[in-house]
Amino acid sequence: MVCAPGAAARATLRLEVDRETEGQVLSGTLIDDEGGARYPIVDGVPRFLSVPDAQDAAYESQSKTTVTFSDKWSKFKSYGMKPTEQEFLQEWYRKKFGLGSIAELEAFYGDFGAMLEVGPGSGFNVRFASTHTKGTVCALDISDAAFTTYENTCDLDNCLVVQADLMAAPFPDDSFDFVMADGVLHHTPDTRKAVEALYRKVKPGGRFFFYVYKKMGAIRQFADQHIRESFTKLDPDACYAACEPITELGKALSDLNATVTLTKPIEILGIPAGTHDVQRLFYYNFLKCFWNDAFDYETNNMVNFDWYHPHDAWQHSEEEIVQWMGALGVTNFQFNDANPNGLSVMLQKPR
Ligand SMILES: C[S@@+](CC[C@H](N)C(=O)[O-])C[C@H]1O[C@@H](n2cnc3c(N)ncnc32)[C@H](O)[C@@H]1O
Incomplete structure (x- = not known):
């Protein structure tokens, strides 16, 4: 293949x-x-990595982002492997794929002959998909995450891991029944070109799932930009340390276990009416300060690092994606409501 x-x-x-x-x-x-x-x-x-001859701005940009992920996935090799983490992440994919139950998620993977996961990180989902399908699961990552995914899946005989840039994936076009890229394409120099490059690898009639960051409200955007301007310049260890106070704020807000109810939306800031968990309200609208009790302190801090350190981390709107789909000639696609921070898109390539 x-x-x-x-x-x-x-x-x-x-x-x-x-x-x-x-x-x-x-x-x-x-x-x-x-x-x-x-x-x-x-x-x-x-390893299918090539170094371009000329000075190439996209290559420079991608290389800086790759430093972040090589570091992260060499440190967090067992991410998603503990039972509590698995439960959380399987539920996460169920919602992102728009499915009704974990049994449906297992059956979904079971149906594919050939699947490609791009940017698998630790490979927790490659492992899950491989154990629930009779087909083959290929994984492709540009960073040293490829080695972590290999370590976590090399005991399975239906898995293949390669290290490559998704913009030059070493697979023929129209190869896969299912391609997925969860939290990956916005970390390339051009999200739209990345969508197009992977779409070419999907068989006619096959499916393609991607999740990209969503354009957030004004205050959150300001905080993201302000912090990322400094934190992207730090070396990874300094950035983990710089994220700690933000992680601690996330935990403190989460420990409050409190809600507030807004009877009216604050439209100017993109905040909907309704009852909001205080930590989530703060996280989605003011400052990304992730905390989830399913993960230990270091892993929670890594999730914040993952947001503030990568050189490229684009945010998109539904309107943009609808336009990309139109240009590709895709009419069968849906946005699944998994979380307010991102856009989950499941599409079917026309036959
Ligand atoms: C935030 S991690 C997501 C990992 C995993 N999907 C998850 O949700 O836990 C992004 C991954 O995308 C990979 N990546 C970024 N740009 C890439 C590219 N151009 N080609 C292949 N992989 C890429 C990174 O190396 C990293 O492993």
């Missing part, structure tokens, strides 16, 4: 094995005999 990326997207590759164990190639090379390119296999993961 893997092929040379980019222009040579149809070339098949020859495998030279240096080291293997129990049928898994740990190191070796994939060789494109026609084009001359060689792709190393490092610690079980085929």
